[in-house]
Amino acid sequence: xLSIDQYAYTNKLRSYHPGEKFxxxxxxxxxxxxxxxxxTSLVILLLMSAAVIWLAGIPCRVYVKYMxxxxxxxxxxxxxxxxxxxxxxFASLLGFTIGG
Numbered sequence: 001x002l003s004i005d006q007y008a009y010t011n012k013l014r015s016y017h018p019g020e021k022f023x024x025x026x027x028x029x030x031x032x033x034x035x036x037x038x039x040t041s042l043v044i045l046l047l048m049s050a051a052v053i054w055l056a057g058i059p060c061r062v063y064v065k066y067m068x069x070x071x072x073x074x075x076x077x078x079x080x081x082x083x084x085x086x087x088x089x090f091a092s093l094l095g096f097t098i099g100g
Contacts, residue, residue: 004066011056 008014013021028048032041049067052058 003062007056007058007062011058013056 028044032044035041049063053060053063
């Protein structure tokens with residue numbers, strides 16, 4: 001059994017119905033998307049992280065290890081969107097010419 005599966009099957013929240021956990025997750029995602037605010041997203045991120053660490057009993061070290069993968073993809077995606085190479089000029093927050 002993979003260690004992530006072991007934590008999924010043995011955490012303190014395993015007795016809660018999956019539908020309840022799913023509903024809670026969807027509601028927090030809808031709040032993040034509807035609020036469209038960085039502050040709201042950060043508060044929800046902190047609350048969900050606290051719930052995983054303290055309520056579910058997942059060690060912080062393990063949580064950070066498993067969250068490093070999606071954070072890496074997020075950073076790569078943000079950098080890809082932030083840096084655009086184009087021959088045409090267009091409106092942007094910051095632009096500069098490289099090589100003529």
